[in-house]
Amino acid sequence: MLCAKRKLTGEIVTAYLASKAHAPFVCPDCRDEVILKTGKRTVNHFAHVNPLACLYAENESEEHRRCKIEIFLALQKEPHVRKVALERPLGTNRPDVSAEINGVPVAIEVQISSLSPKTIQQRTMEYARNGMYVLWLLQWTPDLNAPRYTPRLWEKWIHAAYFGHVYYWLEGLNVVSYHFNPHFKSIPKRSWYSPKGKKITAGGYSRRSKRYRTAIRGRTFNLASDFGPRNRDWWEGKDITIPAAKLYVDRQRNSVATEFYEI
Ligand SMILES: [Zn+2]
Structure with missing residues (x-):
């Protein structure tokens, strides 16, 4: 958690700027006590004294914190970006970073740990109800x-939702887009004889892998200048359902046939 409330004033403070002299701090959700953690090797953050009691006391990784704070600080420097916030409560969602970018309300979620497609779907619907355009990074x-890549199920969900692209965060406001192509495995041709002496031949063709994809690197985009709002319709594929959604996508993204992104 990168934000907490000062118990004495009720003011929301960012761990990045907070000092231990401002303690005690409480969690904005459960109001339990949290402690400011600082150190040379870690990004400043707050931790619950009793982590089991709170829904938001999940074990956040150091790389997730670093990514959130970098996007937050970089967005604050942009001229056409307002209301930049970390972990702002929004209905049942709490976007990692939210802001108004060129007048568009945007929620940025950086997903590192695993997430069920159902959860990502529900959160996406909640953002649409709140009029927020969401970007899952x-x-x-x-x-x-690598020559072959194994996307997780929710990563395939993002690929389908964003019209055949997934955006990966690089640094600051830079993200790179990838498209997944089907991956083919070649089955070598071989022959053998059955017990009755009949010659049997098999293989000699390519089979499409269920597990692997070929990840094709696309362009690098800037979050503050290269993206825009986009409404998309409900869509259902074989294993994936995408609800009607408000998405924040790169402006290069044209409509593509569904067979292009359902892989
Ligand atoms: Zn809490």
């Missing part, structure tokens, strides 16, 4: 450079 990983 993932952290870039060198695995994307």
